[in-house]
Structure formats: structure tokens, C-alpha cells
Amino acid sequence: MNNNALRENIVNDIIIWIDENVDKPLDIEIISERAGYSKWxxxxxxxxxxxxxxxxxILNIRLLKVSSDLKKTNDKIIDIAFRYGFDSQQELNRAFKRILKVTPGKYRKETVLRYDA
Known part of the structure; x- marks a missing residue:
């Protein structure tokens, strides 16, 4: 196996691990150590x-999980934020709006309206 294929396998393994552990604290140092490389x-x-x-x-995966929970549950936004590693609802709001261009509350409201129509 050449170097590039080995690196791709390691990254793919880490992606699977991240997806399975997105609801836990994910530190770049822990992830890189798990991969066997320095963080840089x-x-x-x-x-x-x-x-x-x-x-x-990691942020994109967390936001994907948050958006899924916003659609599928009636959990409070603050609870969803904490579940996926955000320190506050404000931190989630900023990240969500930066990436998805809408707040989590508005996203939930628009998603529910679409499914009810």
C-alpha cells in the first residue's frame, strides 16, 4: 500500500470515528494522536x-446532527447545543447562522412548516 492510500485509509477511519463520537468532546490533539501523527x-x-x-x-458534522435533531425532536435548542459540544446556545446560533445562513430556531420553524404543508 502506498503512502497516499495509507493516509486516505487513516483519514477515513478517523472520519468514521468522528461521526460515531460527534456528541463527545473532540479535541484535535486527541484525534491526531489517534491517527498516529502530530496535530499539525x-x-x-x-x-x-x-x-x-x-x-x-467537525463543525459541519455537528451542525448536520443539530439540524437533524431540530427536525426530528422537540428538544430545547440549548439541550441540542450541549449534546453536540457547543458551550452555549449563542455559540450554536453563531455557527449555525454562519454556515446555514439562518438561526436554529428559524430553521426548525421553517422545517416544521414545510413538513406540515
């Missing part, structure tokens, strides 16, 4: 293989 080197490898940096990938 692993972040370069991850970006090369995936196309986005590790922190952005």
Missing part, C-alpha cells in the same frame, strides 16, 4: 484528503 501534520493530511480543515469538518 495530521491537519495537513486531513485537509489534503478531505478538502476542508479538520475543525471545519
Amino acid at each position: 501534520h495530521f491537519q495537513r493530511i486531513f485537509k489534503h484528503v478531505v478538502g476542508v480543515n479538520l475543525g471545519e469538518y
Whole structure:
């Protein structure tokens, strides 16, 4: 197996692990240690293989899970925020709005309206 294939396998394994542990604290140092690289080197490898940096990938996965919970549950937004590693509802609101261009509350309201129609 060549170096690139090995790196891709390691990154794919880490992606699976991140997806399975997105509701736990995900620290770049822990992730890179799990991959067997320094945090700086692993972040370069991850970006090369995936196309986005590790922190952005984790944020996107968390927001995907948040958006799913907003659609499927009636849980309070603050509870969903804490579930996926956000320190506050405000932190979730900022990230959600930056990426999805809408607040979690408005997203939930619009999603419910679409499904009710």
C-alpha cells in the first residue's frame, strides 16, 4: 500500500470515528494522536484528503446532527447545543447562522412548516 492510500485509509477511519463520537468532546490533539501523527501534520493530511480543515469538518458534522435533531425532536435548542459540544446556545446560533445562513430556531420553524404543508 502506498503512502497516499495509507493516509486516505487513516483519514477515513478517523472520519468514521468522528461521526460515531460527534456528541463527545473532540479535541484535535486527541484525534491526531489517534491517527498516529502530530496535530499539525495530521491537519495537513486531513485537509489534503478531505478538502476542508479538520475543525471545519467537525463543525459541519455537528451542525448536520443539530439540524437533524431540530427536525426530528422537540428538544430545547440549548439541550441540542450541549449534546453536540457547543458551550452555549449563542455559540450554536453563531455557527449555525454562519454556515446555514439562518438561526436554529428559524430553521426548525421553517422545517416544521414545510413538513406540515
